[in-house]
Every structure is written in C-alpha cells, then in structure tokens.
Amino acid sequence: MNSNSEIKQLLQKFILNQCTPEETNEVIAYYKKNKLTDDFPSVEEVQTLLGEMPKMNQQTADDIFMNILASSKENETTIAIAPKKSNFRKHISIAASVIILLGVGFFYKQNLQNKTAEPKFDFKSTDIVLQLENGNVQIISEDNSVEVRDSKGNVVGNQNGNKLVYETGSDVEKVSYNTIKIPYGKKFQLQLSDGTLVHLNSGTTLKYPVKFIAGENRQVFLDGEAFFDVAKDKKHPFIVNADKLNVRVLGTHFNVSNYPEDAMTDVVLVEGSVGMYHTSEEFDAAKNTILKPGFKGSFNRGNAQISTKPVLTDIYTSWINGGLTFRNMTFKNIITKLERRYNVTIVNQNEKLANEKFNASFSDESIEKVMSYFDDIHGINYTIKNNQILIK
Structure with missing residues (x-):
C-alpha cells in the first residue's frame, strides 16, 4: 500500500464492513507504520470520506459499532461513549472510524501478544x-x-x-x-x-x-456465492449452510447466492432436487420447500419465508464463465457486486441513482464496458482512475 489514496479506498470498505480479512490486515499494518506521521488520513479526512459515500443503513451501522465495542471489551480496553442516544446513529460512522483510527493498532498488538506461538504470514x-x-x-x-x-x-x-x-x-x-x-x-x-x-x-x-x-451428513458453510455439482451418496445427504438457511441434497447441480448486501439468499436448481429449510428446523420432506429443476427458491432473511418461481437457470450460473447478471436490483447493490467482481472501489455521490433498479446481463466484459452501459441508459457522470470509480 503505497499511497494515501489507496488507504482511503480501504478505509471506505473498512468502515462499511466490506473489507476482506486480508484487507483489514493491510489497514492495520499501514496504521501501525504511519500512525505518528502525516501520511495516515486524519479524522477530518475520514469524515469527508464518509460524506462522499452512500449512507449506510441503521442496522449495518449498529452492527459495525457493536462489533468494535465487543472487540475492545475482549482486549480490556475502555472506550468512553457519550450517553446522548439522540446522536448515536447520526454519528455512528464517524465514531466507528475514530475508534478504528485510534484503537486498531492496540487491538492488533494485543492479538499478537495472545498468539505469539502462532506463525506469521504475509499475504495480500x-x-x-x-x-x-x-x-x-x-x-x-x-x-x-x-x-x-x-x-x-x-x-x-x-x-x-x-x-x-x-x-x-x-x-x-x-x-x-x-x-x-x-x-x-x-x-x-x-x-x-x-x-x-x-x-x-x-x-x-x-x-x-x-x-x-x-x-x-456432508455439511459445508457458505458465505458468498458458489455452484455445487454434488457427488451422489444416498446414505450421506449434502447440506449447504448459508447463514440461517440450510440447503439439503443427495446429488444435484445448484447455485447458492448468500452475499451480505442481499435481502434474500437465492438457490437456483439446475438438476436434481433440493430441500430448503431454516437452520433451527429439522429437515422434513413433507413440510419443507422442495425445489424442482428450473426454479429459484428465495429465503427472506428478514421474515424467514421461502418463495419459489421458475427462472432461466443460465442467467444465474453465467458467472462461472465470466457472465454478470442483475435482476430488478438497486444500483447501490450493483455497485457492491461490481466492486467484488472487478476488485475496484466505487464511490457514488448520486443518491437518487442509488435506489434506481436495473435489469442487465453482461458476458465477460471489462468494468469500462459495464460502466459505459449504465452511462448509455442513464447518462451517469463518472470517472475511472486506477482502481477507483467516482460517480457524481
């Protein structure tokens, strides 16, 4: 990480709880090295940064802040928080960023002290x-x-x-x-x-x-998206745990999408048969949702309800060969998926655009081609510099 702009990009993702563990380590390493110099962004710069970003929802902000407080408690560090509840969520992002800037080096140091026997690793x-x-x-x-x-x-x-x-x-x-x-x-x-x-x-x-x-049972745990070609074994059901949803199969081809920004966990069945049920339940073929080939089952994380509908499965599995598909998706969610797919940072200053919904499909296209498409249909004003895209 060689420039202030790069650490700012990572801070964007850190504060929105979108960093991978490896990126979190990069932020920590950079902070430890530069916290006493002028190279590290100031709190004011982080505040400005937050103002340029889409507002995080209340639940996400609360979760991030509580996680940070939990971490501080585990490491016996006390952080004083003003008791004014009325300003709690209004300044949640700034509070989180301040704690990150001031405390992350200490937390990391404590973790190293507690794990001195473990080997150290360098990865990007x-x-x-x-x-x-x-x-x-x-x-x-x-x-x-x-x-x-x-x-x-x-x-x-x-x-x-x-x-x-x-x-x-x-x-x-x-x-x-x-x-x-x-x-x-x-x-x-x-x-x-x-x-x-x-x-x-x-x-x-x-x-x-x-x-x-x-x-x-053959059980795995998924956070993200995967396509499974399950080996048949009648004696040992294969179960994919996707947060609060279990997907149970014997031998089949299906796709599970369980990304954190989505309100639904989607299961698309290409071949065979799968059962969908809440993790708090035992599997019951007579009561649980059984998906047929050519159908998508959607688990609503808010109310734990499952709905099904017929779909063109190729649309939902095209990512395996480089495809990219959005169906009735808000632009703010599309941004997250583009960042993940192309490993870029996208800052959207157009709040009206954030809630617009789009349907679009791409083959193995570059990020430049994808952004050009949205420019053609919506006339968005954007610039691409290095790995950062700014939408005004």
Whole structure:
C-alpha cells in the first residue's frame, strides 16, 4: 500500500464492513507504520470520506459499532461513549472510524501478544487464502502447484492452477475443517473429498471438512456465492449452510447466492432436487420447500419465508464463465457486486441513482464496458482512475 489514496479506498470498505480479512490486515499494518506521521488520513479526512459515500443503513451501522465495542471489551480496553442516544446513529460512522483510527493498532498488538506461538504470514488482498484446521494459513497462487497437508504432515489435497482437489476416503473419526477465502476479482474451483465439485465466486468464503465422516451428513458453510455439482451418496445427504438457511441434497447441480448486501439468499436448481429449510428446523420432506429443476427458491432473511418461481437457470450460473447478471436490483447493490467482481472501489455521490433498479446481463466484459452501459441508459457522470470509480 503505497499511497494515501489507496488507504482511503480501504478505509471506505473498512468502515462499511466490506473489507476482506486480508484487507483489514493491510489497514492495520499501514496504521501501525504511519500512525505518528502525516501520511495516515486524519479524522477530518475520514469524515469527508464518509460524506462522499452512500449512507449506510441503521442496522449495518449498529452492527459495525457493536462489533468494535465487543472487540475492545475482549482486549480490556475502555472506550468512553457519550450517553446522548439522540446522536448515536447520526454519528455512528464517524465514531466507528475514530475508534478504528485510534484503537486498531492496540487491538492488533494485543492479538499478537495472545498468539505469539502462532506463525506469521504475509499475504495480500488479492491472494486466495486457505486456512488449515490448525489455524495455519497457506496462500494459493493460480499459476502454481502445491500440496495441502494436515496437522500431522499427511497430504490431504493437491492444488494445480485454479483448482484444489482433496484426497478421497472417509477413514477419519473426527471432522476437521479447512476454510478457503476467495478475494475480490477472482474465482476458484474446489473438489471435496467426496468428489463434489464447487465453483467459488469472488468475495466468497467456504468452510468444509477435509474429509467427510462415514455415517454423518456432508455439511459445508457458505458465505458468498458458489455452484455445487454434488457427488451422489444416498446414505450421506449434502447440506449447504448459508447463514440461517440450510440447503439439503443427495446429488444435484445448484447455485447458492448468500452475499451480505442481499435481502434474500437465492438457490437456483439446475438438476436434481433440493430441500430448503431454516437452520433451527429439522429437515422434513413433507413440510419443507422442495425445489424442482428450473426454479429459484428465495429465503427472506428478514421474515424467514421461502418463495419459489421458475427462472432461466443460465442467467444465474453465467458467472462461472465470466457472465454478470442483475435482476430488478438497486444500483447501490450493483455497485457492491461490481466492486467484488472487478476488485475496484466505487464511490457514488448520486443518491437518487442509488435506489434506481436495473435489469442487465453482461458476458465477460471489462468494468469500462459495464460502466459505459449504465452511462448509455442513464447518462451517469463518472470517472475511472486506477482502481477507483467516482460517480457524481
């Protein structure tokens, strides 16, 4: 991170709780290095920055602020907050940014002191990161080939290029998990130990067993978007946990989209059959929503209701081959998806445009082509400089 503009871009994402863990580490590292110099943005600059950004909703602001307070409590740091409740949400973003600027170095230092026995790792926000069951981190480079080993040194998987393949077999008694994190601007393929193939979209995290245990369900945990080609195994149902939604299958092809900015978790079924149900429930084929091929099931995170409708599945799976599709989506949500897809920062100063809804489909187009499209149909005023797009 070499310039003030770059750290400002990351601060935008940090304050809106959109940073990947790797980007968070970059902010922390930069703060530790420059907190006593003029290079680090001042609180006033952050306030100006926040004024240029779309207003975050009340719930998001509250969540970010409470998370920061929780972190401070865990590290025995006291932060005094004025008791004026009327100004709490009005200044929530600024308060969060001030705490980040003043406290993040201390939190990080405390975490290092508590984990001195753990190895240190250097990775960038553009790296694919694999966290092993013992907490160690391994960087996945698409132009490389590496072995993945468990805590005992046994080879459990092999990565070659854009695909990581785990060894088959179920000779373990205790489940252990790996977690893979795909950065903005990249996609990746993962073959699980049962033969299930998973296509992972940008900005996605998947937690999964290194090996599945005989007699138990095959369960993985998804944050983001993935297309699953599930290996058939009638004795061991495959379950995708997407926040408060479980998707249960035996063998099928389906897409799950579970990004934080969306009000719905969408499941699109290409082939086979899947059941959708709340994580607090037990699966019941007679009561739960059973999706048929060619249908999309949408889980409303607000009221936990599930609705279904027929769709053209190709629209929702085109991302695997570089496509990009928006259906009745607000421009502010489109911005988030463009940032994730192209690894850019977009600042929108046109609040009216933020709530406009669009339908659009793109093949494997550049960000310049996509922005040009929105300019053609809406006449937006924007500039692109480096990896930052400003919409006025």
